[in-house]
Amino acid sequence: MRFTVTRSCGGARAGALYAGNWTSPLETPALLLSTRKGLPAFISRDLLASLPLPDSLLLHSSPLHFFECPPPHTLQNVGGLHQMLGLHDHIFVASPRDSVECLPESDGANKLGASFETPSGRRHVNPAKYMELISSLKPNVWASLADEVPAWVPEKRNKTSVDRTIRWLDDCLALDLASGSSILGSCLGAASKEERKRCATEVAKRNVSGFWIGGFGLGESMEERPSLLKAVTDCLPEQKLRMISGFDLPEEVLQGIAAGIDLFDSTYIYHLTLGGFALTFPLDNEERGAFDSQLSDIGCDGTKINLRATTYRKDTSAIVSNCGCFTCQNHTRAYINHLLNVHEMLAQILLEIHNTHHYLGFFRSIREAIKCNSFDLFHRRFIKGRRAHLTSTIAAPECQVVPA
Amino acid sequence: MALRFEVIGRFNRARAAQLTLPHFVCQTPLFMPVGTQGTIKGLTNNQLEDIGCQIILGNTYHLALRPGAELIDDLGGLHKFMNWKRALLTDSGGFQMVSLLHLADITEKGVTFQSPVDGKPMLLTPEESIQIQNKIGADIIMALDDVVKTTITGPRIEEAMYRTLRWIDRCIAAHKKPDVQNLFGIVQGGLDPVLRDICVRGLVERNLPGYAIGGLAGGEDKDSFWRVVAQCTAALPEDKPRYVMGVGYPLDIVVCSALGADMYDCVFPTRTARFGTALVPEGVLKLKHKAMASDERPIDPTCSCMVCKNYTRAYIHCLVTKDAMGSQLLSYHNLAYMMRLSKDLHMSIVEGRFPEFVRNFLQVQFPKGDVPEWVCNAMEVAGIDISACCAPFPSSTQDFAAELAA
Numbered sequence: 001m002r003f004t005v006t007r008s009c010g011g012a013r014a015g016a017l018y019a020g021n022w023t024s025p026l027e028t029p030a031l032l033l034s035t036r037k038g039l040p041a042f043i044s045r046d047l048l049a050s051l052p053l054p055d056s057l058l059l060h061s062s063p064l065h066f067f068e069c070p071p072p073h074t075l076q077n078v079g080g081l082h083q084m085l086g087l088h089d090h091i092f093v094a095s096p097r098d099s100v101e102c103l104p105e106s107d108g109a110n111k112l113g114a115s116f117e118t119p120s121g122r123r124h125v126n127p128a129k130y131m132e133l134i135s136s137l138k139p140n141v142w143a144s145l146a147d148e149v150p151a152w153v154p155e156k157r158n159k160t161s162v163d164r165t166i167r168w169l170d171d172c173l174a175l176d177l178a179s180g181s182s183i184l185g186s187c188l189g190a191a192s193k194e195e196r197k198r199c200a201t202e203v204a205k206r207n208v209s210g211f212w213i214g215g216f217g218l219g220e221s222m223e224e225r226p227s228l229l230k231a232v233t234d235c236l237p238e239q240k241l242r243m244i245s246g247f248d249l250p251e252e253v254l255q256g257i258a259a260g261i262d263l264f265d266s267t268y269i270y271h272l273t274l275g276g277f278a279l280t281f282p283l284d285n286e287e288r289g290a291f292d293s294q295l296s297d298i299g300c301d302g303t304k305i306n307l308r309a310t311t312y313r314k315d316t317s318a319i320v321s322n323c324g325c326f327t328c329q330n331h332t333r334a335y336i337n338h339l340l341n342v343h344e345m346l347a348q349i350l351l352e353i354h355n356t357h358h359y360l361g362f363f364r365s366i367r368e369a370i371k372c373n374s375f376d377l378f379h380r381r382f383i384k385g386r387r388a389h390l391t392s393t394i395a396a397p398e399c400q401v402v403p404a
Numbered sequence: 405m406a407l408r409f410e411v412i413g414r415f416n417r418a419r420a421a422q423l424t425l426p427h428f429v430c431q432t433p434l435f436m437p438v439g440t441q442g443t444i445k446g447l448t449n450n451q452l453e454d455i456g457c458q459i460i461l462g463n464t465y466h467l468a469l470r471p472g473a474e475l476i477d478d479l480g481g482l483h484k485f486m487n488w489k490r491a492l493l494t495d496s497g498g499f500q501m502v503s504l505l506h507l508a509d510i511t512e513k514g515v516t517f518q519s520p521v522d523g524k525p526m527l528l529t530p531e532e533s534i535q536i537q538n539k540i541g542a543d544i545i546m547a548l549d550d551v552v553k554t555t556i557t558g559p560r561i562e563e564a565m566y567r568t569l570r571w572i573d574r575c576i577a578a579h580k581k582p583d584v585q586n587l588f589g590i591v592q593g594g595l596d597p598v599l600r601d602i603c604v605r606g607l608v609e610r611n612l613p614g615y616a617i618g619g620l621a622g623g624e625d626k627d628s629f630w631r632v633v634a635q636c637t638a639a640l641p642e643d644k645p646r647y648v649m650g651v652g653y654p655l656d657i658v659v660c661s662a663l664g665a666d667m668y669d670c671v672f673p674t675r676t677a678r679f680g681t682a683l684v685p686e687g688v689l690k691l692k693h694k695a696m697a698s699d700e701r702p703i704d705p706t707c708s709c710m711v712c713k714n715y716t717r718a719y720i721h722c723l724v725t726k727d728a729m730g731s732q733l734l735s736y737h738n739l740a741y742m743m744r745l746s747k748d749l750h751m752s753i754v755e756g757r758f759p760e761f762v763r764n765f766l767q768v769q770f771p772k773g774d775v776p777e778w779v780c781n782a783m784e785v786a787g788i789d790i791s792a793c794c795a796p797f798p799s800s801t802q803d804f805a806a807e808l809a810a
């Protein structure tokens with residue numbers, strides 16, 4: 001894996017990531033599609049091919065999904081994630097937590113290893129086991145094992161978490177056959193700026209190819225994030241890749257990009273899809289003006305629509321009229337409303353395709369904005385649009401905001 | 405009549421035909437996957453086209469409840485609603501008399517159901533069934549029949565058969581779109597050859613575009629099953645499609661095709677997929693089994709579907725019954741298997757090698773030569789020599805002989 005920063009715009013930056021079989025670089029900031037056992041929750045290989053390239057090549061995978069099966073020797077024989085999934089050109093980025101069903105459980109961690117709640121119960125993972133999974137899965141890029149703790153733990157526990165994470169990074173490096181060429185050093189520190197700085201400084205001293213910033217989305221407030229992120233990025237070298245977990249929503253992504261993050265592993269699409277939501281927000285600022293005027297639709301909060309709402313029962317339009325995704329090209333809101341109504345799996349398939357397509361489009365317009373030096377404006381307008389909508393719904397009490 | 409049925413190949417009673425429907429030109433014999441509520445569970449339309457699906461079945465009963473026939477009609481019919489470009493078939497809602505009997509009360513007027521959505525009683529008359537099916541707009545619609553379980557006996561079977569004949573005239577009279585939708589009649593009469601004969605004659609007199617053999621695949625013994633199919637296919641007109649309802653086991657489809665049937669439907673391939681079972685030429689493969697965890701082969705090495713080309717049994721083992729993707733991938737493979745079976749039946753008849761195909765099919769399914777007796781009997785009637793697939797002596801007899809010798 002190779003990474004270069006191609007442009008900076010305020011705190012935000014654009015970069016080029018070279019990895020896998022793909023010959024041309026992948027542009028950052030970019031979204032990693034979250035997967036379950038290597039495939040997006042509802043999008044099979046043939047449908048994945050309908051999503052835009054190269055944007056949809058970046059996949060996030062949690063090695064813990066393969067803790068139970070297939071057995072390590074089978075994984076080894078098959079040749080790793082790419083072969084097992086038939087996704088030879090895709091780029092797998094691995095980190096332990098998937099933020100959906102494999103979550104760090106700080107109470108269960110000890111000096112030997114980290115602990116996670118998984119679908120098969122609580123799992124204890126030490127660096128040796130983690131590296132066994134990594135070496136058989138062969139992801140293109142992966143984060144070292146981390147002892148993630150929530151924002152509310154006492155200072156002492158947070159210090160221990162940082163100490164362990166640095167030690168485990170050394171363990172992972174010692175066991176890494178590729179000697180650091182695809183490893184992201186994990187940077188923790190929870191809600192303490194000092195610990196964030198200490199961890200980032202120590203990790204930056206190691207032979208790593210980039211950084212995974214963890215410990216977010218675990219109870220810290222939105223307001224304290226910019227200063228925590230700054231504490232981390234200040235200690236990291238400019239030219240290396242930065243990935244973050246726990247920044248899911250569009251607003252959070254924009255916050256992360258403003259702080260100079262390159263890769264995002266988001267569970268937003270998954271949660272929207274399960275809830276029956278489809279993303280509809282305009283992807284560039286020109287569309288926004290026209291869009292704002294029709295925000296008072298029921299089942300619409302300005303960024304997404306709830307296709308379960310009865311208002312879509314006879315709506316024969318596509319989710320987004322000019323959207324080029326498989327779902328919008330082939331199916332109506334009325335059909336998806338029916339599928340949700342009768343609990344048919346196709347609803348989730350179609351929604352995950354659309355939401356993925358749309359969110360990839362969001363990242364693309366962010367990259368465009370950075371390229372034209374207008375990211376700050378893009379960011380401000382997006383937030384303003386959301387606020388304007390929220391205040392207008394408060395002013396009009398008959399219009400309900402559908403909770404996500 | 406809105407169809408054309410051209411037989412293009414034969415072997416004794418078996419036939420391969422081109423069935424031209426308003427939305428698609430189909431090759432028979434063919435299997436129709438069941439898309440109960442306007443979707444095949446877990447597959448997109450383009451995936452169904454990729455694997456060669458020609459007709460999808462929709463359930464009138466379910467569609468009438470949700471989203472409702474009015475809504476489907478307002479939005480331009482089921483083809484447009486689900487954006488399926490190929491052919492569709494809707495059942496009459498009659499099968500739910502068997503499957504949801506505790507909710508149904510059957511009289512001469514029609515069937516009264518308790519709506520499972522809101523608990524209100526819903527009357528389904530022959531007229532209403534056809535009216536709803538006219539609104540849904542499938543290429544083939546089914547007459548409302550009085551379905552009884554084949555396993556029951558007595559006067560109820562006779563009553564149901566005669567009622568089915570009386571209802572067919574009400575269905576024909578109610579059918580408003582004979583130029584774009586084909587109404588198929590359904591042969592009833594349980595396992596009684598006399599009743600079946602009366603029903604077939606009664607329906608043939610009405611000169612319908614096609615005929616279905618109903619009331620089977622409901623738990624009757626296999627010997628009765630094939631005899632009813634053989635009797636009906638022999639008596640139905642040569643130039644009309646014959647549809648055996650509810651049949652979906654690959655072996656049953658091969659036997660029925662040998663006896664001259666053309667169309668089949670069943671939830672089995674997709675339902676069994678959701679429970680973690682794959683269809684393979686040898687029979688079935690249970691992917692939940694522990695042995696699959698480290699099996700690095702594809703589900704079926706002879707299959708060229710997207711799933712078999714890309715995934716190992718070991719990987720599918722991790723998914724089945726835990727992740728939605730397990731259902732999706734196995735349903736895809738199982739339907740691809742059924743489509744390949746349909747195509748193989750069609751091509752082998754057209755190319756004059758149907759007996760070889762049947763023998764090969766049976767040899768792979770029964771490598772020990774233990775072909776069930778009912779299959780042997782049916783094949784004799786079909787005029788297909790399968791002696792090469794059957795063990796010369798049942799193994800138990802051999803053991804007995806060995807014991808005697810000792």
